[in-house]
Amino acid sequence: xxxxxxxxxxxxxxxxxxxxxxxxxxxxxxxxxxxxxxxxxxxxxxxxxxxxxxxxxxxxxxxxxxxxxxxxxxxxxxxxxxxxxxxxxxxxxxxxxxxxxxxxxxxxxxxxxxxxxxxxxxxxxxxxxxxxxxxxxxxxxxxxxxxxxxxxxxxxxxxxxxxxxxxxxxxxxxxxxxxxxxxxxxxxxxxxxxxxxxxxxxxxxxxxxxxxxxxxxxxxxxxxxxxxxxxxxxxxxxxxxxxxxxxxxxxxxxxxxxxxxxxxxxxxxxxxxxxxxxxxxxxxxxxxxxxxxxxxxxxxxxxxxxxxxxxxxxxxxxxxxxxxxxxxxxxxxxxxxxxxxxxxxxxxxxxxxxxxxxxxxxxxxxxxxxxxxxxxxxxxxxxxxxxxxxxxxxxxxxxxxxxxxxxxxxxxxxxxxxxxxxxxxxxxxxxxxxxxxxxxxxxxxxxxxxxxxxxxxxxxxxxxxxxxxxxxxxxxxxxxxxxxxxxxxxxxxxxxxxxxxxxxxxxxxxxxxxxxxxxxxxxxxxxxxxxxxxxxxxxxxxxxxxxxxxxxxxxxxxxxxxxxxxxxxxxxxxxxxxxxxxxxxxxxxxxxxxxxxxxxxxxxxxxxxxxxxxxxxxxxxxxxxxxxxxxxxxxxxxxxxxxxxxxxxxxxxxxxxxxxxxxxxxxxxxxxxxxxxxxxxxxxxxxxxxxxxxxxxxxxxxxxxxxxxxxxxxxxxxxxxxxxxxxxxxxxxxxxxxxxxxxxxxxxxxxxxxxxxxxxxxxxxxxx
Ligand code: BGC
Numbered sequence: 001x002x003x004x005x006x007x008x009x010x011x012x013x014x015x016x017x018x019x020x021x022x023x024x025x026x027x028x029x030x031x032x033x034x035x036x037x038x039x040x041x042x043x044x045x046x047x048x049x050x051x052x053x054x055x056x057x058x059x060x061x062x063x064x065x066x067x068x069x070x071x072x073x074x075x076x077x078x079x080x081x082x083x084x085x086x087x088x089x090x091x092x093x094x095x096x097x098x099x100x101x102x103x104x105x106x107x108x109x110x111x112x113x114x115x116x117x118x119x120x121x122x123x124x125x126x127x128x129x130x131x132x133x134x135x136x137x138x139x140x141x142x143x144x145x146x147x148x149x150x151x152x153x154x155x156x157x158x159x160x161x162x163x164x165x166x167x168x169x170x171x172x173x174x175x176x177x178x179x180x181x182x183x184x185x186x187x188x189x190x191x192x193x194x195x196x197x198x199x200x201x202x203x204x205x206x207x208x209x210x211x212x213x214x215x216x217x218x219x220x221x222x223x224x225x226x227x228x229x230x231x232x233x234x235x236x237x238x239x240x241x242x243x244x245x246x247x248x249x250x251x252x253x254x255x256x257x258x259x260x261x262x263x264x265x266x267x268x269x270x271x272x273x274x275x276x277x278x279x280x281x282x283x284x285x286x287x288x289x290x291x292x293x294x295x296x297x298x299x300x301x302x303x304x305x306x307x308x309x310x311x312x313x314x315x316x317x318x319x320x321x322x323x324x325x326x327x328x329x330x331x332x333x334x335x336x337x338x339x340x341x342x343x344x345x346x347x348x349x350x351x352x353x354x355x356x357x358x359x360x361x362x363x364x365x366x367x368x369x370x371x372x373x374x375x376x377x378x379x380x381x382x383x384x385x386x387x388x389x390x391x392x393x394x395x396x397x398x399x400x401x402x403x404x405x406x407x408x409x410x411x412x413x414x415x416x417x418x419x420x421x422x423x424x425x426x427x428x429x430x431x432x433x434x435x436x437x438x439x440x441x442x443x444x445x446x447x448x449x450x451x452x453x454x455x456x457x458x459x460x461x462x463x464x465x466x467x468x469x470x471x472x473x474x475x476x477x478x479x480x481x482x483x484x485x486x487x488x489x490x491x492x493x494x495x496x497x498x499x500x501x502x503x504x505x506x507x508x509x510x511x512x513x514x515x516x517x518x519x520x521x522x523x524x525x526x527x528x529x530x531x532x533x534x535x536x537x538x539x540x541x542x543x544x545x546x547x548x549x550x551x552x553x554x555x556x557x558x559x560x561x562x563x564x565x566x567x568x569x570x571x572x573x574x575x576x577x578x579x580x581x582x583x584x585x586x587x588x589x590x591x592x593x594x595x596x597x598x599x600x601x602x603x604x605x606x607x608x609x610x611x612x613x614x615x616x617x618x619x620x621x622x623x624x625x626x627x628x629x630x631x632x633x634x635x636x637x638x639x640x641x642x643x644x645x646x647x648x649x650x651x652x653x654x655x656x657x658x659x660x661x662x663x664x665x666x667x668x669x670x671x672x673x674x675x676x677x678x679x680x681x682x683x684x685x686x687x688x689x690x691x692x693x694x695x696x697x698x699x700x701x702x703x704x705x706x707x708x709x710x711x712x713x714x715x716x717x718x719x720x721x722x723x724x725x726x727x728x729x730x731x732x733x734x735x736x737x738x739x740x741x742x743x744x745x746x747x748x749x750x751x752x753x754x755x756x757x758x759x760x761x762x763x764x765x766x767x768x
Contacts, residue, residue: 032378035121036371043119044374045356046084048336050126050309052346054091055079056109069097071108080112083353084119086377087342089126089177096137096454096464099171099394106172110390121378122386126175126230126309130194130452131160131587132409133167137454137464140167140405144450144585145180145206146565147416149196149609150652152693153717154209156412157196161213163405165227170397174221174384177230177276179210181263184610185621188243190533193450193565193585195238197609198621198649201712204263207231211267219271222385224392231267232276233311235293236260240280244534248281254705256282258740265302273380274307277340279314286322288314289331294339307376309342310335315352316345329355333364341373406589413586413593415691415717418606419653421580426557428600428655429518431479436556438489438509439522439547440501441563443472447492450565450585451529458527459494465588471522471561474591478599487512489551490523490543498528499535501543509547513554518578520598521548524564533565538616540568552576561594571614571646582608600655605691605717607652614646622649623708650695650712656686656722663760671767672734672748680757682718683725693717694728694757698737701752701763705741710756713737734766 036044056076057069079085088109097105106125113123133139142148142160161179168176181203184195196206214229215221221228236256240247251260264275275298278287287293288310298304318324318331325331332355335343345352359365381387394400419427429435441447445465451458454465469477476484489509493500513519523544539545549572552558557578560570565585574580581604583594596602611622620628620643629643659682666677684690696714700707714730738748750768754761 028379028382031382032375035378036374039119041357041360041367043084044370045353047086047121047374047377048342049085049349049352050087050089050342050344050346051079051085051349052089052091054093055347071105076109076112077116079349081116083349084117085349086121087124087126089344089346090128090135092456094135094455095460096135098137099400102136102171102173103391103394106391114390122381122390124175124381124386125173126177127168127173128177128452129164129168130178132164133171134452134454136167136171138401140401140409141449141453141588142409143413143416143587143590144193145196146193146609147584147586148412149202149206150418150584150606151412151415152607152715153415154205156415157206157209158213159408160412161210163408165214166225166397167400168227169224169392170394170400172391174227174386175230176214176227177232179207179229179231181207181231181267182233182238183260184238186239186243187567187610187613187619188535188538189238189566190245190528190530190535191238198611199712200259200262202609204266207263207267208270211270211272215271215273221273221383224389224396228273228380228384230274230276230309231264231272233278234264234275234298235278235287236282237278237280245531246279251282253744254740254742257744268302268304272306274309275304276309276311277314279311281322286318286324288340289318289324289334289338291338299339307341307380308339310340310344312344312346315343329359332356333359336365336369341376409587410589410593413590414596414602416584416586416606417593417597417604418582418608419604420582420647420651421577422653423578426559426578427598429598431599433479433517434483435475436485436487436512436516436519437472437475437522438487438519440488440490440492440544441471441522441524442486442488443470445470445588446527447524447563448585448590449587450527451533453527457529457532461527468588469591471591471594474595475520478595485512485516489547492526498526498533499541501541503543506547510550510554513551513556516556519551519556519558520561521551521558522561522563523548524562525568528565538569540570545573548573549576567610567612569613569616574646603655603688603690605652605654605693607650607693608647611645611649612647614644618644623711625706626709629709654690654692656684656688656690658692659683659685660758660760663757663762665755665762665764669765669767670734674733676732676764678730678732678755679727680760681725681727682720684720684722687722689719689721691717691719696730697756699754700737700739701754703739703749705739
């Protein structure tokens with residue numbers, strides 16, 4: 001009886017919710033139709049145009065120029081009043097502004113848009129607040145997405161996005177170009193850290209959590225605490241053949257669907273409001289001109305109803321860079337007909353506006369296509385409540401930069417940091433130990449945060465972060481400055497390219513090792529992003545390797561701390577390191593979290609969200625094919641094709657030990673309708689409490705296309721006290737074990753599957 005009452009009330013609530021959603025929806029649709037019916041073609045085209053702040057500004061937004069940014073009254077009027085521009089985004093030169101200043105800027109923009117233009121349509125401002133409100137001084141800077149993935153705990157993605165949404169809106173900005181749902185399957189790629197790692201299921205799960213944090217669980221972007229998200233970069237952006245940003249990728253259709261599309265599909269189904277297009281080329285097709293990928297796949301098959309925005313300059317790029325359009329005008333025609341709704345132009349907007357109007361008049365672009373695009377844009381603006389609240393006021397955001405949010409950032413960093421090696425329990429160190437701290441990442445807030453921090457390349461970070469602790473400062477706080485000797489040994493050349501470093505008291509660093517109990521060597525990369533972050537050699541820099549080797553040569557235990565956006569190869573020094581800790585890009589509280597782990601206040605629980613390669617020529621994901629593990633081929637040809645990662649996907653150590661037993665499945669045979677319950681017992685057999693991520697993998701024993709050796713299907717994270725055990729349960733169905741076959745169809749083929757958790761395995765059989 002109780003059960004019936006409960007389910008009826010749940011049902012009622014659901015129906016009411018649906019009713020109110022659809023009522024809301026139809027009233028938004030009616031409003032959109034009304035606004036659209038009163039617009040001229042020129043006004044509609046203007047709504048499809050997005051320009052950068054520089055275009056309407058005077059002075060520079062560059063911090064180095066020290067000229068405060070000011071909107072130029074003539075230029076803003078030309079853009080908004082004469083050309084009806086509907087959207088503005090940040091510039092590459094911008095740096096973080098206090099929220100009050102953001103409010104002033106956005107107020108000015110909205111005042112012109114809503115008081116001086118004929119259509120009175122508010123502007124939608126977009127920004128890359130990808131790990132916190134990146135461009136707002138005083139906002140909480142969270143770990144980057146790659147770190148969130150390493151927590152294997154979706155609540156960190158949700159929390160990060162919830163606070164980022166709040167603080168972005170507090171700055172008056174309603175549209176966030178995040179999350180990145182690209183598959184981090186190539187460690188060479190400069191944007192690997194912007195994503196959730198190499199596994200499609202991990203990317204999907206974290207992506208959905210982040211989306212819920214940004215847009216609200218019930219799509220509440222009208223709330224002043226939420227933002228519209230933007231899934232990027234649709235599709236297949238992150239695996240260019242050369243490893244370099246914005247160069248061609250070659251991805252078979254079945255791989256594109258099974259690995260790359262799936263996170264986007266799920267996020268579109270969950271109601272994501274906008275999508276940004278991949279700036280690259282896949283299988284010879286430039287995505288910005290692909291009707292098949294944008295209209296057929298995204299809008300028709302996946303039923304995406306939101307806004308499709310280009311990436312930076314990517315319409316003109318069809319002409320100037322990719323050479324598939326003979327003129328800028330033809331490029332506009334190709335992209336808009338392919339299904340682009342908004343062009344991130346972002347500089348010279350006059351050509352886009354006049355050419356698109358002409359194209360419609362000439363019959364080359366149908367007005368119905370323009371109407372479709374503008375309908376999507378207006379709907380987004382209405383859902384964001386921009387007419388009622390075109391700008392926000394910081395005084396309505398008492399939680400901006402709060403201690404509570406800072407705590408969330410610290411906790412995410414602490415759960416992400418991954419202990420990769422710990423020979424003879426070198427870690428944790430004793431608190432009375434004397435240590436030498438060195439390496440180019442030891443005293444840098446810039447490298448803890450990475451790119452997209454306070455500015456595009458993150459090079460101005462230090463100006464905003466004096467109140468936070470570098471790794472060195474956090475260690476000094478932890479064990480007392482008198483126990484810490486700091487000699488960099490190697491430093492980055494901060495005014496140079498991100499990869500440039502130089503000796504900095506190198507010999508003194510080596511000499512100093514003799515005076516301490518242990519060496520904490522902090523290496524990795526300086527901040528970068530996108531094209532400037534391209535890389536020619538995945539191996540860690542020569543100076544840093546030499547420093548590691550010589551320090552190890554002193555006989556003192558060296559703890560290698562990695563602080564890097566992608567896994568730089570360390571195979572030549574790794575055997576000499578007593579412990580290795582990966583911090584990824586842990587944000588402003590990363591130094592504190594690391595110090596707590598190094599000295600045992602926190603038990604590490606992160607796991608690698610990607611395969612850490614040993615060699616630059618051996619870049620294989622964990623979901624490779626069996627042939628990629630064979631050491632030798634038989635017969636005349638003898639060749640090496642070994643699977644030899646430095647550390648595997650999912651690897652991560654703890655200061656305690658966990659024992660797994662009793663892996664069981666509710667049924668050993670199953671059909672499409674069955675829900676299998678998979679259970680396993682996990683016990684903390686060590687002497688410290690600890691968090692453990694439990695990862696369920698499957699492998700298809702035989703299939704019509706060579707199956708992957710294994711695939712992650714579920715994960716969860718638990719906390720266990722010493723001696724405590726817990727039974728963990730996962731549910732899976734036949735469709736969770738499916739793959740995309742050579743005809744592009746998702747199939748689960750009858751036959752045996754193996755399920756694996758930690759070292760345990762069991763077989764199940766699928767029957768049609
Ligand atoms: C990047 C996007 C970003 C956009 C706007 C582009 O260069 O590829 O990820 O959202 O700039 O800043």
